[in-house]
Amino acid sequence: MFGQSARALTVLSLVVVTELIIASDPVPDPVPNGQCAKIDECSCKYDNGAVVNLHALDRKDGKPKFSNETNTAGNEYYSWNPCSPFSYYSNYSSYHRFYCQNVSVCMIRQGIPRELFYDLGYQGTARFWVDGNGTLKLTYTVDQGDFKSETEITLRCLTNSNVDSLTAYGEQAKTNDVVLYKLELASKYACAYATTSIATRTSTASSNSPSLIGSAWTTICQVLLVLIYVRAGMLCG
Structure with missing residues (x-):
C-alpha cells in the first residue's frame, strides 16, 4: 500500500x-496566418488570433535595448528600443544638445570632426506587415525634408533561444526618394503565440x-x- x-x-x-x-x-503557433494587424507600437495580431509581442524586450529607463550594433562596413552604429523612446546627445555640443531625441531607432555615423546622428524611427510610425514570403516586418518612416528614411526590421522567430540579437545590414540603395535601412531581430519574442x-x-x-x-x-x-x-x-x- x-x-x-x-x-x-x-x-x-x-x-x-x-x-x-x-x-x-x-509553444509558438507554427504557421501564423495572414497579415499582422498593429495592436500598439510593439505588438500585432495575425488573422488567426496569434500575437507577436515585443514588450518583453523594452527598456523603460531612457536607454535602448540594443545599443550601437555595427553594420558590415563598421562605420555606422544602430540602436533600437521597441516600445519606449530613448535619446542620445553629442559630447561635441557645448549645450549637450540632443541628437536622436525620443526615438525608437537611431543611427550614428562616423564623421569628421564629429559623429553624425540620424533619427531613423519613432514609435508612433511603427507599422507591421507580412511580405510575400510570410516574413513579418516592422517598419518606421521619418520625413527628412527632401526624402524619407525608412527603417525595416525583419522579425526572425527563434523558438529555442534565450538570446536576443539585432543585426544591422545598414543603408540600402535609395529608391523613389526613400532611403532604406535594414535591421534584423532574432528572438523568441519575434514568434507568434496564442493569445x-x-x-x-x-x-x-x-x-x-x-x-x-x-x-x-x-x-x-x-x-x-x-x-x-x-x-x-x-x-x-
Whole structure:
C-alpha cells in the first residue's frame, strides 16, 4: 500500500513539474496566418488570433535595448528600443544638445570632426506587415525634408533561444526618394503565440521569471517533502 502511494506521488510530482515547464515556455503557433494587424507600437495580431509581442524586450529607463550594433562596413552604429523612446546627445555640443531625441531607432555615423546622428524611427510610425514570403516586418518612416528614411526590421522567430540579437545590414540603395535601412531581430519574442499564453510569457520575461521559478521550486519541494514523509513511514512501519 505504501509503495503504491509513493509511486502515485512520484507520478503526481512529475505531472506538476511538466505543467509548470509548459506554462513557463509556451509553444509558438507554427504557421501564423495572414497579415499582422498593429495592436500598439510593439505588438500585432495575425488573422488567426496569434500575437507577436515585443514588450518583453523594452527598456523603460531612457536607454535602448540594443545599443550601437555595427553594420558590415563598421562605420555606422544602430540602436533600437521597441516600445519606449530613448535619446542620445553629442559630447561635441557645448549645450549637450540632443541628437536622436525620443526615438525608437537611431543611427550614428562616423564623421569628421564629429559623429553624425540620424533619427531613423519613432514609435508612433511603427507599422507591421507580412511580405510575400510570410516574413513579418516592422517598419518606421521619418520625413527628412527632401526624402524619407525608412527603417525595416525583419522579425526572425527563434523558438529555442534565450538570446536576443539585432543585426544591422545598414543603408540600402535609395529608391523613389526613400532611403532604406535594414535591421534584423532574432528572438523568441519575434514568434507568434496564442493569445492565452501572451500574459504569462510577457510577465515571465520582464521579471526574469523570479515568481514563476519560485512557485515551481516551492511546489517541487512540497511534493518531495510528502514523498520523504511517506517513505519514512514505510521504514518505521
